[in-house]
Each structure stands twice: as C-alpha cells, then as structure tokens.
Amino acid sequence: MVRVVHAGDFHLDSAFGALTPEQARQRRMESRRTPERLVEWANDHGADLLLLSGDLFDSDSPYGDTAPLLAQALGCFRGQAVIAPGNHDPLTPDGPYARTRWSDNVHIFTEDRMQTITFPDLNCAVHGAAFTAPECPTDSVLPGFRVPQDGLIHIGLLHGDVTTSDSRYRPIRAADIAGSGLDYLALGHVHSCSGVLTAGAVPYAYCGCIEGRGFDELGERGFLFGEVGAGTADLRFVPFARRRYCIAQVDVTDGDALTALERTLPHDTEQDIYRLRLTGTPEQPPRWRRPCRTASLLCSCGTRLPCAGTCGTSAARIRCGACFCRNCAANTTPPRTTLSAAVLSRRPDSARRPWTTGRYEHEEYPDDR
Numbered sequence: 001m002v003r004v005v006h007a008g009d010f011h012l013d014s015a016f017g018a019l020t021p022e023q024a025r026q027r028r029m030e031s032r033r034t035p036e037r038l039v040e041w042a043n044d045h046g047a048d049l050l051l052l053s054g055d056l057f058d059s060d061s062p063y064g065d066t067a068p069l070l071a072q073a074l075g076c077f078r079g080q081a082v083i084a085p086g087n088h089d090p091l092t093p094d095g096p097y098a099r100t101r102w103s104d105n106v107h108i109f110t111e112d113r114m115q116t117i118t119f120p121d122l123n124c125a126v127h128g129a130a131f132t133a134p135e136c137p138t139d140s141v142l143p144g145f146r147v148p149q150d151g152l153i154h155i156g157l158l159h160g161d162v163t164t165s166d167s168r169y170r171p172i173r174a175a176d177i178a179g180s181g182l183d184y185l186a187l188g189h190v191h192s193c194s195g196v197l198t199a200g201a202v203p204y205a206y207c208g209c210i211e212g213r214g215f216d217e218l219g220e221r222g223f224l225f226g227e228v229g230a231g232t233a234d235l236r237f238v239p240f241a242r243r244r245y246c247i248a249q250v251d252v253t254d255g256d257a258l259t260a261l262e263r264t265l266p267h268d269t270e271q272d273i274y275r276l277r278l279t280g281t282p283e284q285p286p287r288w289r290r291p292c293r294t295a296s297l298l299c300s301c302g303t304r305l306p307c308a309g310t311c312g313t314s315a316a317r318i319r320c321g322a323c324f325c326r327n328c329a330a331n332t333t334p335p336r337t338t339l340s341a342a343v344l345s346r347r348p349d350s351a352r353r354p355w356t357t358g359r360y361e362h363e364e365y366p367d368d369r
Helices: 021-032 033-043 066-075 174-180 257-264
Strands: 002-007 049-050 080-083 107-110 115-120 126-129 155-159 183-186 197-199 203-206 221-227 232-237 244-253 273-279 340-346 356-363
Touching: 002 021, 002 033, 002 183, 021 033, 021 066, 033 049, 033 066, 049 126, 049 155, 155 221, 174 197, 174 203, 197 257, 203 232, 244 257
Parallel strands: 002 049, 049 080, 080 107, 126 155, 155 183, 183 203, 244 273
Antiparallel strands: 002 221, 115 126, 197 203, 221 232, 273 340, 340 356
C-alpha cells in the first residue's frame, strides 16, 4: 500500500478580481503559503506520494517568487512529489516549470504522451502526461494504454476532462480509464471534489481545488488523502481551505436589518468570505445602528456602515467599498422591491479589524477571479 496525497488546481497568483486590490494581494500572499501548509500536513500524516494534478499556477507567467516558493515547499516533503502540468500552466520552454530549479524528490511530466516514473522503494509506478499548450482537444494519452502485470502498484496522474462530448482540455473517456488497468487515476481540472469513482474496475477521482477563488466555488475545499494498493483505493476528502466562500440570504422586510443579519450568519465567519443577499421590501434602505459582530465594513469614502452603494459623482461611478453614507446615498437610487447586497468579510492575520467589501445592487454581478 502507498499512502498518497492527491491535490491540485492551486491556481497560484489568481487575480481574485472580485476583491479590492489590497484584499487580492492578501489572498495571493496567503495562497503562496498553501504548498508549504500542504507539505507540513503530508509530512505529519506520513504520506509517501504527493500527486499534484496540474494548474498549480493560474498562468504560465506567475510572479517571480511564486515558483521558487513552490519548489522550496516541495523540497521539504519527505516523500516523492509528482506533477502533471495542466492547461493553465502548460510545460513550455519559458514557463515556470522549466525556469525553476526543483529538488530531486520532485518529478514533472514533460510531454503530451504517457510517461512513467518508477519508485522501487514504494513498489509503485506513476504514469502521466503534461499539457504542453493551453488546449488539448484530443486525448492521446489514455487510449490504448494498459499497465504491465509486473506486481507494482500503478497510479495515473493527469489533468483533463472526463466527458462523453468534445472538450478543449484533454477529453477523457470512461472506457479508456476502465481499459487502463490502473490501480488509481488522480485527476485535475474539475474544481469540485468528486470522491472516488470507478470506471470498470479502475478507481479515479478529481481532488477539486484546494482554495475557492469566487462565489462559484462555495464551501469547503481541500484534497484527497488515503492509501492505494493493488486494485484498491481508499481515499477521503480533507478540508484545507484557509478561507471559504459563502452566500447567505437575509430577509430585511420586517424588523432591524442588523438583527436579521446576526440571526442568519453562523458564529465562525471571521475567516471566511461572505456574500450577503438582502431581500425584501423595507420602507427605507437598511442602516446599521451599532457595530456588526461579524464585520466592520469600510467604504472608499471612509464611512464604516455595512450596506454597499455606489460612491462618487462622476459618470464612471466608482464602486463603493461597503456603505450607504450620506454622500453615497445622494448618488444612489436603490430599487424598492428587491435589495441585494454582496459583502466579503474576513480578518487577515496582518490586521486587527476584519476587512470587507461589498456592493448594493438590484442585479447579480459576475464572479470575477
């Protein structure tokens, strides 16, 4: 049996476009520590293999220190780490994988064809391939592949899209998984953890992304951990995200808006990122009469009142940080029938007060990353 951690889709140096520039920088700094945290966890739990299923970087041109920090973290892993580059971070001559010096325990697939790395000490072989371009509309890896009957534990590691239709991101067919004879296929690309599935007798899984980056990636995020043996894979999901994205809907038609908000939100929200949807038909726009226990919202005009508006008098209209102050209210006409607010709330380690942002609007806005 081999004890494995299966993780991927870190998307280091994501834009975090739904946040303010300051908050986005904070999130990027936090995400760069994710590999270090993961390696510490893997060492503490005696993992033999760290399977990284691609899209570790959000692009093939990350910030200058991001790839070296990843390499430094993986170099501290006591086992063997294997990487299958994905469509966001393909293996290219001038990309981060080629430019970075990696420790001897880090192994990276370099071609868009099946390659094999054998670990005799673990009685194990890992088979995989790399994206070498941002798109791969055909799967040239799994069709026709079959593991040898040599007594080793055979694990596959790929970035791709298990589908019955066309895909630009290596469409993988369930029949090809079943015909491979692998003991486990570790997949990346899909950001939701699938749990262990089977195609024929072959177990496979998507580990999902390790950190959410927007309100389309809600709740717990993490990785898979467990043991793989001949014909068996017993892995469980491990929540690991530093901050969760959450959506809460609050009816403010009757009574005090702050009371309704505090009644709706759980008590452990300081580390998470919330969108609050205020619904109903209040007589007047919600105003907070006392500090909110969950977050202290700071508008770009400097007013700490948590209800988002549009700030400024120019035609472009600057997005307000999160207020409904007198100056902002003078330039904002909220609808009377529906109130919808989006508020992001969390407390970074480097600050005493929670830092938040929000928007007050009638229609939904896109989840920018």
